[in-house]
Amino acid sequence: MGTLASVLEASGIATVALSLIRQQVETTRPPRALHCEFPLGRPLGRPEDPAFQRSVLDAALALLDEPEGPVLVDFPEEITDDSDAPLVCTIPPADSGDLHPAEAEARGLLPAWKRSADAYGRSTVGKVVAAEEVPGLVGLFARIADGEGWQEVGLPGDPTKAAADVRNFYEEAALSLTEVVPGARQAETWFVDHTTAGDVIQRTRVAMKEQGAGFYFWYYLLPATQHHDPEDG
Amino acid sequence: MGDDRIRSELADLAGYAFDEVPWTSPRPLSESRVAIVTTAGLRVGGQPDWNPGDQSFTVLPGDRKDLVLSHYSPNFDRTGWVVDPNVVLPIDRLDEMAAEGVIGSVADAHISFMGAQIDHTLETIRLDTGPAAARALLDDGVDVVLLTPV
Numbered sequence: 001m002g003t004l005a006s007v008l009e010a011s012g013i014a015t016v017a018l019s020l021i022r023q024q025v026e027t028t029r030p031p032r033a034l035h036c037e038f039p040l041g042r043p044l045g046r047p048e049d050p051a052f053q054r055s056v057l058d059a060a061l062a063l064l065d066e067p068e069g070p071v072l073v074d075f076p077e078e079i080t081d082d083s084d085a086p087l088v089c090t091i092p093p094a095d096s097g098d099l100h101p102a103e104a105e106a107r108g109l110l111p112a113w114k115r116s117a118d119a120y121g122r123s124t125v126g127k128v129v130a131a132e133e134v135p136g137l138v139g140l141f142a143r144i145a146d147g148e149g150w151q152e153v154g155l156p157g158d159p160t161k162a163a164a165d166v167r168n169f170y171e172e173a174a175l176s177l178t179e180v181v182p183g184a185r186q187a188e189t190w191f192v193d194h195t196t197a198g199d200v201i202q203r204t205r206v207a208m209k210e211q212g213a214g215f216y217f218w219y220y221l222l223p224a225t226q227h228h229d230p231e232d233g
Numbered sequence: 234m235g236d237d238r239i240r241s242e243l244a245d246l247a248g249y250a251f252d253e254v255p256w257t258s259p260r261p262l263s264e265s266r267v268a269i270v271t272t273a274g275l276r277v278g279g280q281p282d283w284n285p286g287d288q289s290f291t292v293l294p295g296d297r298k299d300l301v302l303s304h305y306s307p308n309f310d311r312t313g314w315v316v317d318p319n320v321v322l323p324i325d326r327l328d329e330m331a332a333e334g335v336i337g338s339v340a341d342a343h344i345s346f347m348g349a350q351i352d353h354t355l356e357t358i359r360l361d362t363g364p365a366a367a368r369a370l371l372d373d374g375v376d377v378v379l380l381t382p383v
Contacts, residue, residue, distance in 0.1 A: 001272045001348055001382045003249045003355045004363055008270065008378050010251075011367030014259035017380040021240055027248035030380070031256055040236050041309035043381040044326075047317035053326050060379060061336070064259045081310065083235035122318070124302050124311050127282045161282060164307060171312055181317075184310035185235045216285070223307045224242070225235040 002028025016060045018043045025072060032063040032071045037078040039184030045079055047181055082183030083225065087190040089177040099135075100142040102196040106135035106166070112173040119176070124168040128157035134169040137162055138197045145203035150213055159208070160220040163201050167191055167222070170198070185223075192226045202228055239308050247353040265376040267331075268340035270366065272348035273314075273321050273383040274304030283347050288357035290366050293343045295324060302383075306349045309383050321381055340375050348382055 002025050005015040009031045019025040019035040020043055036056060038045045044053040056075060063071050094101075094108035113131050117123050125131045133156075141163070143153045155162055171187035192198040201221055206229060208218040259265060274283045276291055278299030285305045293300060300322070302314050313320040327339045344366050346358065355363075370378065 001380055003251075004270065004272070004346060004358055005378075005380050006251050006255050007359055007363035008367050008370070008380075009257050010255035011364060011371065012257055013367060013370055013375060013378050014257045014265075015378045015380060018382065020382050021243055023240075023244040024246060024248055027246070027250060029250045029254050031254055039310050039313070040239060041311060041383045042313040042320045043383065044320045044323050047313040047320040050319070050326065050329075053319055053323055054329070057323060057326055057330065057379070061262060061377075064262060064377065069256055070254045081234050081236045116315070120315050121298065122301070122315060124315060126301070127303065160305070160307070167307070168311060172315055175312060175315065182312050184313060187312050188235070188310065220305070220307055223235065225238045225308070 002030035002033070005030035005033075014064060016063050018056070018060060019072075029070050031069045032066065034060040034063060034073055034075055036075045039079060039081040042079075042184055045077075081185040083185035083189045085183065085186060086194055087174050087178055087182055087186045089174050089190060089194075091177075091195065100139050102142050102200045103135045103139035105196045106138045106169070109170065109173040110135070112176040113169055115176040116172045123172055125165050125172065127161035127165050129162065129165055131169055134166055138166055138200060141166065141197075141204045142200045144207055145200045147207070150204070150208045150211055150217075159213075159217050163204070163221040166197055166201060170195060188223060188226065192222060202226075206230060249354050249359070260376050262336055262377070263334055264337045266338045266340055266374050267327055267336050267377045267379065268370050268373065268375045269322055269324065269327070269343040269381060270346070270370075270378050271322055271343070271381045271383075272346045273302055273381065274347035275322065275345035276301045276303045286351050287347060288350060288352070288355065289346075289362050291345045292369065293322070293345055295339065295341055295343060304347055304349070304383060308349075321383060323381075337376075340370065340373050342369075342373060344370065
């Protein structure tokens with residue numbers, strides 16, 4: 001992003017970059033940068049907090065008063081992610097019948113996902129499948145996790161994008177199962193560590209790695225910080 | 234915490250810096266037209282998902298409410314975006330600042346690239362798509378750009 005800022009600046013546009021990873025801005029040296037030690041994915045700091053977002057913008061645009069650069073200033077307040085404090089959600093009981101428990105779990109979460117989609121008017125599900133197809137997709141991942149070849153179960157697209165649809169579906173469903181807006185990564189850790197589908201994607205990742213899938217395909221199935229390998233204990 | 238680990242793993246990542254940092258002296262902020270350029274990998278609804286390595290950009294008309302965060306990396310939080318897009322793309326905040334007269338106006342359109350690029354020299358962005366994005370912004374009369382990452 002620092003490089004892009006310099007390209008725009010060289011074209012005659014004054015730029016101010018928000019920064020989330022300080023070393024990258026130190027390396028790429030954009031003309032003006034406000035480093036915000038905020039959660040990755042939340043450069044303005046806090047969702048649904050207009051006053052806080054405004055304070056970030058005020059601090060950033062104030063850098064336009066600097067007579068020369070490069071300028072790198074730290075925003076005085078820090079916000080950490082909450083990956084070590086997973087959400088506590090009650091998952092609706094599902095009638096599994098003949099379904100894999102993870103597929104049944106995902107079916108049970110569909111109403112919660114719909115409530116979130118209606119409430120917020122947007123979704124990050126749909127890279128490969130629509131939300132209604134996520135339960136079936138979870139069933140396919142369960143077959144890989146349980147030993148079938150990852151190229152043989154009929155995944156409908158790039159496994160990393162399919163896994164993102166599953167994770168995003170769960171995280172968005174969780175928004176309707178809690179009272180407050182979650183901190184960053186709270187829904188992520190809930191999905192990975194406290195849902196059957198999260199366990200399925202984790203085991204799929206390990207299985208694909210063992211089956212010799214390309215690095216990209218197994219590595220990006222889950223956030224790098226959520227990889228739990230059997231040898232880790 | 235997750236972000237601490239990602240930050241430390243990315244600390245030594247290679248990056249491209251120009252030999253000389255460019256500098257444009259801005260007009261007074263209260264007279265400036267402001268646009269957002271994000272590297273969040275946003276798309277307008279109906280467009281294809283973003284793929285790794287793509288150094289192109291998407292124009293985001295300011296009145297479109299059907300923006301989709303379609304960045305390929307799983308390594309950052311998305312729930313903030315779902316709840317409140319202003320945490321990534323603060324168009325509502327800029328509109329408020331324009332109404333107050335703090336900034337001159339808000340651009341008609343904003344722009345998204347996608348970060349976490351595999352080619353750290355960003356050759357296509359430097360030589361092709363970056364200057365093209367600048368032209369689009371200048372055609373809209375933009376004076377100031379706020380860049381937001383994820």
